[in-house]
Amino acid sequence: MTETQIADVKLSIDSQFENIELVQAVLEDSLSRLQLDDDSRYWIGIAVREAVANAIKHGNKQDPEKQVTVDLGVSNGALRIQIADDGEGFDPSQVADPLNPDNLLKPSGRGIFYMKRFMDDIEYSFGPTGGTIVTLNKKLGSEATGSAEDNAGGNLE
Amino acid sequence: MKIETRERDGVTILDLKGKITIGVGDVAVRDAVEAALEGGNNNILLNMEDVSTMDSSGIGEIVAAYTTVTNKGGKLRLYGIPPRVSDILQITQLVTVLDILDDEEEAVASYQ
Secondary structure, three states: OOEOOOOOEEEEEEOOOOHHHHHHHHHHHHHOOEOOOHHHHHHHHHHHHHHHHHHHHHHOOOOOOOEEEEEEEEEOOEEEEEEEOOOOOOOHHHOOOOOOOOOOOOOOOOHHHHHHHHOOEEEEEEOEOEOEEEEEEEEOHHHHOOOOHHHOOOOOO | OEEEEEEEOOEEEEEEEEEEOOOOHHHHHHHHHHHHHHOOOOEEEEEEEEEEEEOHHHHHHHHHHHHHHHHOOOEEEEEOOOHHHHHHHHHOOHHHOOEEEOOHHHHHHOOO
């Protein structure tokens, strides 16, 4: 039986890439309880992997002493996942458009693009003592279904 | 990520299995392509049939490998793209620049 509510989950990991698998496992367990189809669960998982990878790589510079925290919950009919790091923050508007023909063959710069494509909405905020908090939102219920192709027409800011 | 390397009709085929993701799979792809180039073959084919997930770092490594092989006068091509990996290549518009074929027969023949 699927639900529209799940218990809030909070997870804190050291800044090592292998810990992304731990986040993915916890996320999949939570998402399995929600009214989401296989595609939606898969693409949400990809988006969260990107956010956690960015927090580890660009935020915490892979310093294992620094933590990445993941908060997951449901409110107002939407799944909300916050990923926070202890880094110096950044300006999202300065991230180049990976669909620009000049950037298509660049090996990096697609992480935020992935998140925007696979979630309904993403927001950035910055902690009072530094660090980046990215919030990923996805509507639940009948509006929650869809593949990556369905989201392919969105705008990249 | 597991990668097995084999030769067929003068083409080095890399059979990729599992996740091409940051910190593990992406490095494995880079190392396998570099090893193939060091082995003297610039015609490299990536068998993607058993790739389950590819994150942005994995995409980045495929793009970097494509550029490296092309700059050496070789050809890097892909075949057997699973549906979700195909979705990723579509939305990143990399289908417009990478050489992608349906199956191994067609892909190997394309080098002849």
